[in-house]
Amino acid sequence: MQAKNTGKEGPFHAEDLAWKSASAFFGDELIHWLGIGERAVRAAPTELVELEVRHMYEDFLYEMDNGMLYHFEFESDAVTAKDLKRFREYEAATSRLYDAPVITYVICSSRVKNLKDHIREGINTYRVKVIRLKDENADEMLELLAAKPSRELTREELFPLLFTPLMNSETRQLKRIRQSIHILKKAEQKLPENDIQKMEAILYILAGKFLKEDELAVIKEEIVMTKLGQMIWDDAIEKGREEGERIGREAGERIGREQASERYSRLILTLNKENKTDQIIKVAADPEYREALYREYGI
DSSP: OHHHHTSSOOOTTHHHHHHHHHHHHOHHHHHHHTTOOSOEEEEOOOEEEOTTOOEEEOSEEEEETTSOEEEEEEESSOOOHHHHHHHHHHHHHHHHHHTSOEEEEEEEOOSOSSOOOEEEETTEEEEOEEEEGGGSBHHHHHHHHHHSOGGGOOHHHHGGGGGGGGSBOSSOHHHHHHHHHHHHHHGGGTSOHHHHHHHHHHHHHHHHHHSOHHHHHHHHHHHHTSHHHHHHHHHHHHHHHHHHHHHOHHHHHHHHHHHHHHHHHHHHHHHHHTTOHHHHHHHHHOHHHHHHHHHHHTO
16 A cells, blocks of 8 residues: 555555554544544554454543443545444444443545445444545645744644644645644743644654655655754764864764654664554654664664
8 A cells, every 4th residue: 555655665564553552542522523522531452462362452541431442443545344343343343342332433534525425234234424535625624824923823733733744735745745834833831842843743643655765755754843853863963063173163063963753764664563543643752762772673
């Protein structure tokens, strides 16, 4: 799927990774943005192990304040009958495990207009709630937030910026990602630094999936000027300055940025291959943890 979308190496299943990361760190914002009135009490484990010793991995699961469990699946292709059978199996196992009713929401970035939301088998009808991202207009959202004073921006308003690359738009994904980064930078004085870094990291993941190499280079230059960029590259730029004593300060800092970019990208790719998606956004907010992983993987 990744080769189909980008034709280049990059994080595998980047959309799933971005959604799972957003769900983990911005649960309330995600739920409210989707029009769900209830509040999540906590995230629940998504790995289900049955007596057959068969693992089933849900994308995300919330325990809600109404006593129900809301199960989220993220799909980049059309929803098929096979998908719905899999979701029904997840629901049955989850409901049995937690002894609680389960509702499944399928968040889909496919361009398909009429998405399948139910199947009938025998006397039973199984149904999910489908949310189509292409029904959201990224251009209108970006224009509205860009015009708003930074002091008025809220975390809940900014959250949808993370998925502007997946929404409907008249502009290219490169422009949408750049605009989103600029708006997040404008909000740096209003929101906690960790929140901004995590949001920028999720946009960086999607940029790695959708953009060509020359376009990604543009985003890397934008990221340099953000909170995430300062965190990722400060240490490498310092090492570049040491080299700069020999070849010049400007060249040394450029070398530092390039080395840091390559190092960070390799770490993200490694964690994704090992299915350690929960750690990817953590490395964007915790410099000590990131350095520990660099040492652990010899990067």
